[in-house]
Amino acid sequence: MELVPAVFPFIPLSIVLPLLGIVLIVLLEEKxxxxxxxxxxxxxxxxxxxxxxxxxxxxxxxxxxxQSITLIEELRLNLSFGADGLSYLMYILTTLVSFVAICWSxxxxxxxxxxxxxxxxxxxxxxxxxxxxxxxxMLVFYVFYELTxxxxxxxxxxxxxxxxxxxxYKFFVYIFVSSLFxxxxxxxITVEHYRQFGKFSFSYFDLLQNQYSLAFGLFLFLLFFxxxxxxxxxxxxxxxxxxxxxxxxxxxxxxxxAILLKMGTYALLxxxxxxxxxxxxxxxxxxVLWGIATIIFASWFTIxxxxxxxxxxxxxVSHMGFVVAGMFLLNKEGxxxxxxxxxxxxxxxxxxxxxxxxxxxxxxxxxxxxLRGSIRFMPxxxxxxxxxxxxxxxxxxxxxxxxxxxxxxxxxxxxxQLALLVLAxxxxxxxxxxxxxxxxxxxxxxxxxxxxxxxxxxxxLVAFLLVVVPMLLVGLLPFLFFAFxxxxxxxxxxxxxxxxxxxxxx
Amino acid sequence: xxxxxxxxxxxxxxxxxxxxLVVLITGFVLFSLDLIYKRLSHSLAISVSVxxxxxxxxxxxxxxDLRGETFYGLYxxxxxxxxxxxxxxxxxxxxxxxxxQYQRFKRSLYGEFYYLLSFSLLGGMVLVSSYNLLLxxxxxxxxxxxxxxxxxxxxxxxxxxxxxxxxxxxxGLAIALASYGAVFLYIYAGSFDLRQVLHxxxxxxxxxxxxxxxxxxxxxxxxxxxxxxxxxxxxxQGAPTPITAYMSSVGKIAFFAPVLRxxxxxxxxxxxxxxxxxxxxxxxxFLYGNFVALVQKDVKRMxxxxxxxxxxxxxxxxxxxxxxxxxxVIYFLLAYSIMGMLGFLVLAVLERSGNWxxxxxxxxxxxxxxxxxxxxFAIALLSLLGIPPTVGFxxxxxxxxxLAYGKLWWVGILMIVGVGVSTGYYLRLIVLMFMxxxxxxxxxxxxxxxxxxxxxxxxxxxxxxxxxxxLWNYISPTSEMLFRR
Numbered sequence: 001m002e003l004v005p006a007v008f009p010f011i012p013l014s015i016v017l018p019l020l021g022i023v024l025i026v027l028l029e030e031k032x033x034x035x036x037x038x039x040x041x042x043x044x045x046x047x048x049x050x051x052x053x054x055x056x057x058x059x060x061x062x063x064x065x066x067q068s069i070t071l072i073e074e075l076r077l078n079l080s081f082g083a084d085g086l087s088y089l090m091y092i093l094t095t096l097v098s099f100v101a102i103c104w105s106x107x108x109x110x111x112x113x114x115x116x117x118x119x120x121x122x123x124x125x126x127x128x129x130x131x132x133x134x135x136x137x138m139l140v141f142y143v144f145y146e147l148t149x150x151x152x153x154x155x156x157x158x159x160x161x162x163x164x165x166x167x168x169y170k171f172f173v174y175i176f177v178s179s180l181f182x183x184x185x186x187x188x189i190t191v192e193h194y195r196q197f198g199k200f201s202f203s204y205f206d207l208l209q210n211q212y213s214l215a216f217g218l219f220l221f222l223l224f225f226x227x228x229x230x231x232x233x234x235x236x237x238x239x240x241x242x243x244x245x246x247x248x249x250x251x252x253x254x255x256x257x258a259i260l261l262k263m264g265t266y267a268l269l270x271x272x273x274x275x276x277x278x279x280x281x282x283x284x285x286x287x288v289l290w291g292i293a294t295i296i297f298a299s300w301f302t303i304x305x306x307x308x309x310x311x312x313x314x315x316x317v318s319h320m321g322f323v324v325a326g327m328f329l330l331n332k333e334g335x336x337x338x339x340x341x342x343x344x345x346x347x348x349x350x351x352x353x354x355x356x357x358x359x360x361x362x363x364x365x366x367x368x369x370x371l372r373g374s375i376r377f378m379p380x381x382x383x384x385x386x387x388x389x390x391x392x393x394x395x396x397x398x399x400x401x402x403x404x405x406x407x408x409x410x411x412x413x414x415x416x417q418l419a420l421l422v423l424a425x426x427x428x429x430x431x432x433x434x435x436x437x438x439x440x441x442x443x444x445x446x447x448x449x450x451x452x453x454x455x456x457x458x459x460x461l462v463a464f465l466l467v468v469v470p471m472l473l474v475g476l477l478p479f480l481f482f483a484f485x486x487x488x489x490x491x492x493x494x495x496x497x498x499x500x501x502x503x504x505x506x
Numbered sequence: 507x508x509x510x511x512x513x514x515x516x517x518x519x520x521x522x523x524x525x526x527l528v529v530l531i532t533g534f535v536l537f538s539l540d541l542i543y544k545r546l547s548h549s550l551a552i553s554v555s556v557x558x559x560x561x562x563x564x565x566x567x568x569x570x571d572l573r574g575e576t577f578y579g580l581y582x583x584x585x586x587x588x589x590x591x592x593x594x595x596x597x598x599x600x601x602x603x604x605x606x607q608y609q610r611f612k613r614s615l616y617g618e619f620y621y622l623l624s625f626s627l628l629g630g631m632v633l634v635s636s637y638n639l640l641l642x643x644x645x646x647x648x649x650x651x652x653x654x655x656x657x658x659x660x661x662x663x664x665x666x667x668x669x670x671x672x673x674x675x676x677x678g679l680a681i682a683l684a685s686y687g688a689v690f691l692y693i694y695a696g697s698f699d700l701r702q703v704l705h706x707x708x709x710x711x712x713x714x715x716x717x718x719x720x721x722x723x724x725x726x727x728x729x730x731x732x733x734x735x736x737x738x739x740x741x742x743q744g745a746p747t748p749i750t751a752y753m754s755s756v757g758k759i760a761f762f763a764p765v766l767r768x769x770x771x772x773x774x775x776x777x778x779x780x781x782x783x784x785x786x787x788x789x790x791x792f793l794y795g796n797f798v799a800l801v802q803k804d805v806k807r808m809x810x811x812x813x814x815x816x817x818x819x820x821x822x823x824x825x826x827x828x829x830x831x832x833x834x835v836i837y838f839l840l841a842y843s844i845m846g847m848l849g850f851l852v853l854a855v856l857e858r859s860g861n862w863x864x865x866x867x868x869x870x871x872x873x874x875x876x877x878x879x880x881x882x883f884a885i886a887l888l889s890l891l892g893i894p895p896t897v898g899f900x901x902x903x904x905x906x907x908x909l910a911y912g913k914l915w916w917v918g919i920l921m922i923v924g925v926g927v928s929t930g931y932y933l934r935l936i937v938l939m940f941m942x943x944x945x946x947x948x949x950x951x952x953x954x955x956x957x958x959x960x961x962x963x964x965x966x967x968x969x970x971x972x973x974x975x976x977l978w979n980y981i982s983p984t985s986e987m988l989f990r991r
Contacts, residue, residue, distance in 0.1 A: 072978050139903060143894035150893060157941040165941055172933060176893075177926035184918050187907035194911075 003082065003205075006065040010051040011081040014044045014095065014130045018123035025120050034106050037119035041099045041126055048095040060085030061487035063136060075190070076201035080136045085484040086339060090133040090259075090266055093346045096466060097258040098126035101251035104354055104463040109361055110249050111159060118159060121151035122251065129259050133266060138186045139202045145182070145267075148260060149175055155252040156244055167247035174240040178230035185223030189275065192216075207275060208495075214278065221279040224272050231264030234324060235294040238317045242305075245313035246366075250357030253309065257316045257349035262342050265323045269338065273327065273492060277499040284328050288411075288418070291325025294318070295425030302432040307366045308359070311436065312352045315392070318429050319345040319400070325422065326407040330496055334410030335489045340474065340481060341403025344391070347471045348399060351388040354463060355381075362453050372443035378455040384464050385440065391471050393433040394426060399474035404429075519576040521569075522583040525562040525591060526631050532558025533624030540617035551620040552602050558624070563595045579699060580638045585984040586836075587635030590763060593840050594634070594756045597847055598627050600963065603955040604854050605748045611858045612746065614660045623752070626652030630760030639688035639698040639721070642764050646684065646728065649760055650677045653753060657745040669737075669744025676727055676737040684724025690717030700764075701991055704771035711775060719783075722768070728761040729817050731787055732794040742810035747857055750806065751850035754813045755843035762817075762839055765824060769835075770989040772827040784825035785917050792818025792924040800930050806864045808931055809849050812890060815928060816842050822921055823905045826912035832985035834904035837977060841889075841897040841970055848886040848963045851956075852879055858950040869935055870944025878957065880939045885964045889971075891932040892925060897971035 021040030025033045055064060066082035083091055102122055105111050111118055128151070131144030149172055157168035189207050194200045196210060212220065230237040241261075245253045273280045280287075298318035305311040319341060326338035356366065358381065363370055375382045391398035394405070404426045412419040456464060474481060520527070535554055540546050566588055575582050601623075609615045629648030636642055654677065658670030692698055694713035695706035703714070723734065730738035742750045772780045795815030802808035820842070823835035853864060856879060862868055873880040889898035902925065909918040938944075952960065970977055 070975075071973070072975050074978075074982055077974070142903075143899065146894045146899065150888070154940065157937060165937055168941070169933060169937070173926070173929050176929055177922070180922040180925055183903055184906050184910065184922065187903060188910040191907060191910040 002059075002062045003066040004056065004059065004062050004064040006067050006082070007054055008051075009065075009067060010047055010054075011065050011083060011091070011130065011134045012067060014047055014091070015081070015127050015134075017044050017047070018127040021123045022120045025116050025123070030115050033115045033119045034102075037102045037123055038099075038106065040123060041095070041102045044126065044130075045095045045099045048092050052092075055083075055088060057085075057483050059487070060088075060484055061491045064088075066136075068136075074200065076199065076203055076206065077139055078137050078203060079140055080203065081131075081134045082136055083134050085486075085488045086266070086269070087133050089339070089343055089481065089484045090262060091130060093262065093343055094126065094129045094133060094259050096470070097254060097346060097350050098122065098129070100350060100354075100463045100466050101254045103459050103466070104254065104357070105249075105251040107459045108250055108357065110357075111251075114158060117154070121154050122255070125151035125155075125255055129255075129263070132263050136204045137202045138190070138204060138207065141204075141267075142179070142183055142186055145263060146176070146179060148263065152244075152248070152252060152256060152260065156248045159249040159252070160247040161249075162247070163243065164247045167243040170240045171244035174230055174237075178237075179227045181223045182227035185220050185227075188220055188223065192220075204270075204274075210275070212276065212278075214282065217276050217279045218282070221272060221276045221283070224275075225268070228264045228268045228272065232261060232268065232320050232324060233264070233317060234290060234320070235297050235317070238294075238298070241317060242310045242313040245316070245353075246307060246310040250353055250360075253313075253353040253357075254350045257313070257353060258346040261316060261320060262346060265320065265327065265338070265342055268324070269327055269335075269492075273330070274495070277496040280328065281330065281496060281500060284330055287328035288325050289421075291321050291323075291328060292418075292421050292425055294321030294324060295422075296321075296428055299425065299428030299432055303428075303435060306368050308356045308368055308371060308436075309353070309366050311368065311432070312349065312356055315352070315429070315432060316345065316349050318425075318432075319349070319392075319403075321425065322400075322403050322407055322422075325425075326403065326410060329407070329410040329414070330493070331410050331413055332489055332493065333406045333413065335492065336482060336486070337403050337406030337410060339485050339489075340406065340478065341400060343481060344399035344403055344471070344474050347467045347474065348388055348392040351384070351464065351467045351471070352392065354460070354467075355385050355388065358456060358460065368439055371439055373441070374453075375440045377453050380461070381456045382441070384456065384468055386437070387468050387471065389433050389437045391475060393430050397475045399471045401475060402478045516576070516578055519574055522572060522574050522576050523581065524569075525566050525595070526628055528558055528562040528565065529595075529624055529628045529631060532562075533621045533628060536617075536621040536624060540621065543617075546617040548606055548615060548617075551617065552606060555602055555620050555624065556599055559595050559599050559627075563592065563599070566592055566595070580636060580641045581632070582635050582637055584635075584987060585980065586763075586766075586988060587631075589836070589980055589984055590634040590759055590840075591631050593843060594627060594630050594759055597755050597843060598623065598752070600959045601748055601752050601847070601851075603953075603959045604751075604851050605746075607858060607953060607956070608746060608748055608854050609659075612660055612663075614662070614746065616659060618655065619659060622652045622656050626656070626752075627756065630756055633760045634763035637700040637767060639691060639700065639703075643681070643685055643688060646724075646761075647681060649757065650681065650728065653677075653749075653757065656749045656752075657741050659749065660744075660746055663744070665740070665744035666746070667744070669741040672737040673741040676734070680724045680727035680734075682724070683720050683727070687717045687720025687722070687724060690714075690720060693717075700768060701771060704768070704773060715776060715779065718768070722765065725761060725765055726787065729758065729765075730814050731817055731821065732791040732814065735791075735794075735814050738814060739807050739810045742813065743804065743807045747806065747850055747854035750810070751847045751854065754810075754850060755847035758813070758817070758846070759839055759843050762820060762835075766832065766835060766839075767988070769824050769827050769832060770829075770985070770991060777827060780827055781825050781912065781914070784821055785914055788818050788821035788825055789917055789920045790818075791815070791821060792921060793927075794818075796924045796927040800927055802931070803866055804864050805866060805869065805935065806850070806853055809846070809853070812849075812928065812931070813846055815924065816846065816890075818924065819902065819905055819921065822914075822917050823908050825917065826908040826914060828908065828911060829985050829989050830911050831908035832988060833978075833981050834901070834908045836981045836985060837904055837974075838901040840977065840981075841901045841967075844963055844970075845886050845889045845896075845898060845967055848882070848960065848967070849890065851960065851963075852883045852886065855879060855950060855952045855956055855960075859947055860949070862947055866934070866938060867944075868947050869938040870942045872939040872944065874943070875947070875949070876951075879952065882960045882964050884936055884939065885967060887932045887935055889967045891928060895971045896967050897974075898967070900971050900974055
């Protein structure tokens, strides 16, 4: 992989600025906390958007804005940051959603105590998430990957709903223990690099040169896969997610669903496929079917939920099924679908959780039955919800359409049966969204109570618009986004083909 | 031929030995002060100690490149001993900030404390700088005997006496085993020098193995390796908390040092036995430590078990008898000495609240009554758990790395289990402190010195994790050097 050095330290600055914000929050009074957080995360958002002007789309497969500082020369442990098209897309998603989450919290009634800590944790979370998507040193990647746990643990445990302690424990233990396997995997490939090339290295680019026997490759692949399968999550490992997402405060759920899950899928794509292409091909049928099973099972789980937050949480699992299935199809359509779905789901899930939080502020209930027909007196909110719902469903023009459509296309390249299976998954995911929309719009409820509801406005409207507008962009102008990662997909497929000696699909 | 050539009298190179001498003189001064004054002024004793230790520390830091052997090869000064001694002295100085308030509260202010501290420090300093079995034996005794008395210092407290007694009995057994092993090693090679013993190539290695087993079992008791750990939770719980902190940091460095000196000398011929034996002990130790810590209701005892578990992680690194393993282990040992000490010192401050019993309930909502202490304790716990960017993460990563290097996958996977279990109890404390409302039992405020030292330790946990090269650049050449012996 080629590196393009940075003209301006956009990425390190995006990591350091939120930390500066934390220092200010700690030093100043509590009433300033939210504004400091807003200003600093806004600054990072602006920074990431300005950097768009400097991003060279004709070379999107190269790692741009590359900067590196050596930590331990002997182990080649470097602090190296940079972004290729894929990382860059995730970086923008992170800065956008973090800003949205803070924007939302400012007028959230749930957040009424320990404000300093609250906003400090969100800034730490933003900083570490940017680090996850832009680190090119495996150990540093792991540091940020683990660091994202701490802020969310506190956010769930302190500002969450009734079962918050249980959920916080469960979230932390699941992710922490599974990621220890990742740690063992990372140091193992480092040692393997030493065996093959005579020196240790944690650099991703160096580690790409490693060759593994199939058995050892499989072992290492599994070490990585356990961590990311729990994080993503894939169905039997998903049980932490509804608890964590269901009990977290709204902004916490937004960050969890929109970005934290993407860490798992991003890492699967970057590391499991990038470092072990042979093994990925070897396991392809299993993983694709596993992804499809995740879609279908999670859709069923979703429909049976009575708590709207858990409903949205389970729907996230089903979307992640599309990401995983598409990714391991290992062809151009599949990979495009997977990355588009990652970005699209980041937007729709953020919006859906804000929707749930907004209704909770009005009705003080997450019960599906309590929501019936609740939306009629809030026209702006109704429009936003409709766009989100149809986008999530995968209606053409909606953001998730590309993820689902291209997965089916990719599956069709193998066999018709596989495509039909994905189609079945897509069908179920339409069902649950329709069920949600029906409950919100069409069911009748005694109207007296609902008239007084104020519509969404102010900071919350800004938060909604910041995710709904990009959602429409993704749906209507997908080629804008393909420009980010098509080159990376070609590179990845070339790597897969090379590892197989050229002839895979014959 | 002159007599001089025949006996080969060596003029001792005292320059190598100055830090120990300074500590020794400090100890004697403190001893005489205690003898002379009927009511010893404790601030005087602390000042004398701090001045003495600081002088020793300064000498060490400014002559860090001092190398050589003296007393006929009994005493070795190399970068290993200097590095470990710097940490030991620093931690002892930090400890002195905490003792006075604590002992005043517990009404166990004794002048003996100060010179016993010096003598145990002296023993530890000698222990880390010798290859000679005899000197190791004497230094072990010096450290241990001081520890027995220090443990029993709260003589009105039953648990203190119980812990000290257990420690005494099993510690005596340890010394006996170690000396027995030393004898076997002497019979095998005709020398007390570990380098000569382990490089000696006899066709029959059974005596060597027997001797090493006894010697290392003796040390294992001192370290608290399962199944030789029975004294440790009682002694750690019974001892005055600052002493517990001292034993878990300086004591651990001292007792591990001979093991680390043996580790690079492991020869090809018994490498497999070493890996299997030490690896098994390591696994048993960290699994047992973590599982038992999980069910403790008493936080001090819980941290004692966590200390056992950490000895297990260190042993896991020791089982990989290679340079990368030694680097990991030295880093781990030094980092653990800070975080283990910090954990116990937080307890030492909190215990000064009237109805504080170190029970889990006492920690409910600690953040609301003692914001500062809660954050410091949280950093210590996160570091013990191994959450980046604290140093606790880095050292676990290094241990995993050396396990991967030695292809000890089973130890690696079981270590994941151990660390996974440890999540339970570290996290529980954090949850209690930050996410529960409590009765606000903690009413003491730390003094300025205590606050400063706790901040220093917490920050150093972060710094050593974020900028590993600060310590690594010393550790790496040190372990390379030990492997060239």
